[in-house]
Amino acid sequence: MAILIPTYDLAQEIGAEIEIDAATVGELLSIGRERWGKPFEDTVRAAAIVVNGRAITRLKGKRTPLGPDDTVWLVNASAGG
Amino acid sequence: MEKALMAGYMNRSLDVDLSSGRVSELAINDEDLQLYLGGKGIGTRLLYDHTPAGLDPYDPEMVLIFSTGPLTATRAPQSNRFVVTTKSPLTGAVANSTCGGSFASKLKKAGVDVLLIRGRADHPVYLEINEDDVQVKDAGHLWGKGAEETQELLPKAFGKAVIGPAGENLVRYACIVSEERLAGRTGCGAVMGSKNLKAVIATGKRKVEIMDDAAFSKLQTSINKYLRSHPMTGDVLPRLGTPSLVNITAGRNILPVNNFQRGTDRRAVNISGEKLAAEEMEKRSGCINCPIVCGRSVKLKGKIVKGPEFETLGLMGANLGNFDLKLVLELNQICDDLGMDSISTGGSIGFATELTERGLLPSDLSFDRHEGICDLVRDIAHRRGLGDDLAEGVKRMSEKYGGTEYAIHVKGLELPSYDPRGCYGQGLEYATTNRGGCHVQGSTMFFEATGPLNIDPLSVRAKPQLVVMQQNLVAAISSSVFCVFATYGVIPGFIYRLNPQGLVARIIAQAVLNSGPILTMVLKTKAPLKILWFEKFLSYIFGRKVSLGDFIETGERVFNMERLYNMREGFTASDDTLPERLLSEPTFKEAERGVPLDEMLPKYYRLRGWDPDGIPTEKTLKRLQIRH
Ligand code: SF4
Numbered sequence: 001m002a003i004l005i006p007t008y009d010l011a012q013e014i015g016a017e018i019e020i021d022a023a024t025v026g027e028l029l030s031i032g033r034e035r036w037g038k039p040f041e042d043t044v045r046a047a048a049i050v051v052n053g054r055a056i057t058r059l060k061g062k063r064t065p066l067g068p069d070d071t072v073w074l075v076n077a078s079a080g081g
Numbered sequence: 082m083e084k085a086l087m088a089g090y091m092n093r094s095l096d097v098d099l100s101s102g103r104v105s106e107l108a109i110n111d112e113d114l115q116l117y118l119g120g121k122g123i124g125t126r127l128l129y130d131h132t133p134a135g136l137d138p139y140d141p142e143m144v145l146i147f148s149t150g151p152l153t154a155t156r157a158p159q160s161n162r163f164v165v166t167t168k169s170p171l172t173g174a175v176a177n178s179t180c181g182g183s184f185a186s187k188l189k190k191a192g193v194d195v196l197l198i199r200g201r202a203d204h205p206v207y208l209e210i211n212e213d214d215v216q217v218k219d220a221g222h223l224w225g226k227g228a229e230e231t232q233e234l235l236p237k238a239f240g241k242a243v244i245g246p247a248g249e250n251l252v253r254y255a256c257i258v259s260e261e262r263l264a265g266r267t268g269c270g271a272v273m274g275s276k277n278l279k280a281v282i283a284t285g286k287r288k289v290e291i292m293d294d295a296a297f298s299k300l301q302t303s304i305n306k307y308l309r310s311h312p313m314t315g316d317v318l319p320r321l322g323t324p325s326l327v328n329i330t331a332g333r334n335i336l337p338v339n340n341f342q343r344g345t346d347r348r349a350v351n352i353s354g355e356k357l358a359a360e361e362m363e364k365r366s367g368c369i370n371c372p373i374v375c376g377r378s379v380k381l382k383g384k385i386v387k388g389p390e391f392e393t394l395g396l397m398g399a400n401l402g403n404f405d406l407k408l409v410l411e412l413n414q415i416c417d418d419l420g421m422d423s424i425s426t427g428g429s430i431g432f433a434t435e436l437t438e439r440g441l442l443p444s445d446l447s448f449d450r451h452e453g454i455c456d457l458v459r460d461i462a463h464r465r466g467l468g469d470d471l472a473e474g475v476k477r478m479s480e481k482y483g484g485t486e487y488a489i490h491v492k493g494l495e496l497p498s499y500d501p502r503g504c505y506g507q508g509l510e511y512a513t514t515n516r517g518g519c520h521v522q523g524s525t526m527f528f529e530a531t532g533p534l535n536i537d538p539l540s541v542r543a544k545p546q547l548v549v550m551q552q553n554l555v556a557a558i559s560s561s562v563f564c565v566f567a568t569y570g571v572i573p574g575f576i577y578r579l580n581p582q583g584l585v586a587r588i589i590a591q592a593v594l595n596s597g598p599i600l601t602m603v604l605k606t607k608a609p610l611k612i613l614w615f616e617k618f619l620s621y622i623f624g625r626k627v628s629l630g631d632f633i634e635t636g637e638r639v640f641n642m643e644r645l646y647n648m649r650e651g652f653t654a655s656d657d658t659l660p661e662r663l664l665s666e667p668t669f670k671e672a673e674r675g676v677p678l679d680e681m682l683p684k685y686y687r688l689r690g691w692d693p694d695g696i697p698t699e700k701t702l703k704r705l706q707i708r709h
Contacts, residue, residue, distance in 0.1 A: 005347060008328060008355030016350055048535065048581040053334025053345060053503055053669060055535045057587050071347070073332030076317070076325070077533040077577055 002028065002051075002066040005073045010036075010043045020072075025049060026062030028072060047074040087111060088290040089151030089622040090119075091192045095215065097208060099276050100141055100200030104215045107197050114194075116706055118619075119150030121177050122560030122639040123195060124166030125646060128175065129709075131197065134649045138170040138268075139251070139275040141201035147188065147242065147281065148196075150562035154189035154289050156301050157618045158308060159371050159564035161186045163242075163259075168650070169267040170275075171253040171425070171474050172493035172517045175646045176267035179559055180242070181368030182259035184283065187240030191285030198276065205249075207280035209239070212287065220279035224249060227418035228258035231280060239282035245420025247462040248274035252472040254425035254495070255462075258417065261366065261376065261387040265422045267494060267516050292624025300621065304614045305372045307570065312577035314570045318375045319365060323391035324354025326498075326531055330395065333530045333538070334668055335503035337400045337496075339448045340431035341489050341660075344500045344668045348404035352394045356406060362388065368564070375566065381410050389413035389423070395498025396427025401434065402448030408455075415455055419462035426458060428495025429471045432478060432488055441482050486661035491518030492652065501659065501676050502668040504529040506536075506544035508676030509685060510552065512657045515643035521565050523551035532569075533577045534590045539669060541677055543593060545685040546600035550633075556643075557636030561615060571613060604688060607634060638705040641689075641697050645709050654695035657682060 004018045005011075014036050022028035029049075032040045049056045050073045056064050066072070086092045094107035109123065117123045124146045131144050145167045152160035163185035169176035188196065191210045198208070202217065205224040209216045223231050228245040235241055240259070247255035248270035255270030256263045264270075291297045308314040317325055330336035331349035338346045350356065357377070363385050367374030377388040389397070389409055397412045398404060416423040436442035444467055445453065460468025470478055475495050479488035489496050494517025501508030506525035514522040525548050529538035536543070555565055579586040607630030611617050616632040647656075658664075664675045686693060690701030702709060 003347070005332065005350070008350065008353055008359075011350065017347060044582075045580050048332075050332045053332070054539075054671075055581070057535060057582060057590070058537055058539075061582070071345075073328075075329045075332035077313075077329070077531065077581075 001068045002070040002072055004028065004032070005071060007043055007047055007074050007076055010039060010074065013039050022066055024062065024066060025051065025056050025064045025072065028066060029062065043074055047076050050075055086290070087114060088292045088624055090114060090194050091189060091287060091289070092194070093192050094195035095193055095197065097196065097198045097215070097217070098200040099198060099202040099206065099217065099278060102217050107195060109195060116635070116638060117642070118557070118560040118635055119153070119194065120148050120162070120164040120179070120560040120562035121166065121556060122635065122642070124148045124164050124177060125175060125639060125642045127195065127197060128166050128168065129642065129646050129649070132168070136168065138168040138173070138272050141276070142199060143168060143272060145198045145269065145272050145276065146195060149185050149189045149194055150560060151622055152561050152563065152618055154186040155291060155297070155622065156370055158301065158305050159368070159373070159567045160562065161369050162562045162564055163188060164559060164562055165257055165264045165269040167269055167272045169493070169516070170251070170271045171268040173650055174492050174517060174652060175515050175643045176269055176272070177516060178256070178264035178266050178269055179562060179565070180257065180259050180262050180264035181371070181564065182240070182262040183369050184240035184242050184259040185562070186369060187285065188283040189289065190287050191283040192287045193283065196281065198278065201275065202277040205277050205279050207235070207282065208278065210281070210283040212285040223279045228420045229418050232260070235280060235282050239284045241280055241282045243280040243420070244270045244273050245418060245462065247419045247421040250462060250464050250472070251275060252421055252462060252464070253474045254422040255420050256422045258420050261417070262368065263417065263422070266424065266519060270420050291622050293621040297618065297621040300614060300617055308372050311570050311574045314373050314566070318373050318566065318569070321354040321358055322375045322377050322388070324357050324389065324394055326391040327353040327394050328355065329531050330499060331399070333503055335500040335526070335530055336395060337498055337500050339402050340400060340435040340487060341496070341500055341662060342435070344503055346399060346404070349399060351404040352398045352406045352409055354391070357388060361406065361410065371564065373566065379410055381414055386414045387417060392498050393423040393427070396424050396431070400427050400431040400498070401451065401454070403451050403454070405451070408451060411455055412458060415458050419459065421458070421462055424497050425474060425495040426461060428489055429475050429478065430454070430457065432475045432484065433467070433471060435487055436478070436482050436484050439484065441484055489660050489662070491659060492656050494518045499526045500663070500668060502663055502672070504538040505541055505676050505681070506547050508659055508663065508678060509544055509681045510548045512659050512678055512682070513548065513685060514552070515640065515647055522555050523548055524555070524565070524568065525551055527569070528593070532572065533579065533581065534586065534593065535581065536590050536593045539672060540594060541680045542595070543597040543600060545681050545688055546597055546604060548685060549604060549688045550600065552640055553633050553636035555636065556639040557632045558615060560635060560639055561619065563615060567615070601688065606630070634705070638707060641701065641705055641707055644697060645707065648696065657695055
């Protein structure tokens with residue numbers, strides 16, 4: 001079980017904070033695709049997937065394990081000051 | 082013999098002494114203009130030359146310098162900016178801040194490259210410049226008024242730079258306001274207030290000479306088009322502005338929450354840029370001649386006002402445990418009108434709240450309740466009650482009440498809204514930036530966490546090189562003067578379109594991380610080519626070749642000049658540090674401590690050509706042609 005925090009746009013369709021019963025990021029993505037289809041698919045293609053603040057590319061990618069205290073954010077790139 | 086006029090400049094600068102009311106020409110030699118360009122560069126050079134060591138920022142002899150650059154008042158995108166330079170009453174270090182709006186362009190069209198103000202008027206005044214007509218006028222009717230009303234009461238046709246009550250009352254982080262833009266950081270507004278100077282206004286019709294006007298226009302058209310089509314400068318910034326960073330920093334665990342006690346909070350979505358755009362935004366607003374238009378106006382109590390930038394959402398929002406968007410909008414508006422830097426304001430209140438919760442400061446502040454906070458902000462500007470302590474900033478408060486280990490500042494300047502424990506390069510940048518804890522002198526976090534690449538934020542590899550490169554580039558940009566947001570367009574658009582989890586993005590991020598030795602070589606090479614638009618615009622305006630190498634070297638010179646000024650004022654390598662909390666308390670599971678600054682600083686000094694004590698060597702100063 002982990003908490004998914006989607007991008008704002010996706011949150012309008014699927015909710016702002018969702019509990020997902022998944023043991024890995026890969027599983028979470030499969031569940032997301034199944035449940036929400038294209039909007040979810042499009043978002044994860046453009047957004048960084050971040051677990052507890054760390055990009056999964058710096059962890060174990062889709063094999064990154066998820067536990068009950070873990071938060072998965074989908075974040076876009078931005079800039080500013 | 083008549084002095085030859087330099088294209089790109091008005092070839093006239095003013096020295097105004099408010100004590101005597103005397104206005105004279107300020108002599109700046111051409112060589113200094115060539116070496117330091119304008120803006121921040123020439124401002125720092127003049128600050129060094131026109132003040133003795135150890136001068137108090139509020140001494141009447143302190144100078145307050147408004148400088149334009151060679152590109153100001155031209156059609157180059159993002160170039161209508163001025164820089165204010167002085168000694169910071171908050172930090173004691175060099176103070177500089179850049180600002181958009183139309184003042185810069187109007188000051189230059191009035192025929193002024195640099196305006197140096199010294200002395201102190203014996204009553205409130207404002208300075209009016211209409212080309213050759215320069216007058217010091219009575220500002221009794223403006224004193225005590227907010228920035229907005231002050232600007233409304235001044236003549237319409239003029240560009241304006243004004244202070245609010247915070248500047249008048251010497252709040253150490255008071256800013257200078259121009260239209261709805263701010264020269265926000267380091268307390269330049271308080272120095273202006275100490276001179277009894279409420280406003281500077283300027284207008285004129287003079288034109289900037291551009292040597293190769295046809296090439297300049299062609300480049301302007303193509304860069305405007307490029308910026309408009311770029312995913313960052315043509316989409317994210319115009320659509321969401323800087324507030325888009327709230328969700329990103331919260332996701333990346335670098336959003337300061339409760340005085341940097343942690344780096345994230347799920348409630349951040351309630352103050353996000355996306356929510357702001359969807360629910361509160363009325364229209365976009367921007368500086369003149371900028372295709373990006375990154376500002377946003379919101380409706381507040383039936384009035385259209387400027388919306389908050391990301392920094393305000395971070396520091397007056399999450400850092401105070403405040404996730405009420407409407408309250409942040411209100412605090413932002415109050416700060417702007419009082420003429421007060423919202424970063425330092427939020428940092429100071431956050432620190433005072435933690436002091437309160439630890440029983441070190443008697444107050445009602447709490448991270449859970451925020452009633453009365455608007456009044457507290459007003460109290461700061463008027464130095465009433467607890468507001469008087471808060472007006473001194475975090476460093477001085479920690480000296481009075483304790484809590485130095487969680488007093489979040491560098492060199493006395495409160496940190497912006499990126500917790501460096503999740504972006505080590507940004508930590509190095511904070512520690513070494515001459516004006517103190519600031520994010521817009523390099524924005525290394527963009528490469529590590531908030532931008533399209535993810536150059537491992539928890540690695541120190543290649544970070545010293547990246548920080549030096551970025552600091553030099555930004556110093557050159559701020560001397561030209563361009564908006565620092567121009568740097569985001571430098572990263573090619575295709576990189577933003579990559580799947581962040583995809584192979585190409587990962588290869589690029591890893592390649593940069595492994596590129597330390599190559600970046601070191603690049604830093605030592607003076608590229609003879611014109612690659613970016615900055616040096617191309619300068620080449621066309623001056624009618625001589627300015628290479629990318631020349632441009633970056635100017636930035637390096639300016640950065641070292643600032644360092645020399647700080648050293649003269651008593652700063653040493655021991656000031657190149659971070660608050661204890663950020664050095665020792667990790668915010669990531671896999672980190673054993675906070676920012677490993679000690680692993681980056683020696684390398685950074687070597688790359689800069691400084692000795693192990695952080696002092697620029699004579700060889701470096703000679704190479705950069707810096708007189709001292
Ligand atoms: S990007 Fe924003 S701050 Fe910079 S010049 Fe344009 S409107 Fe002004």
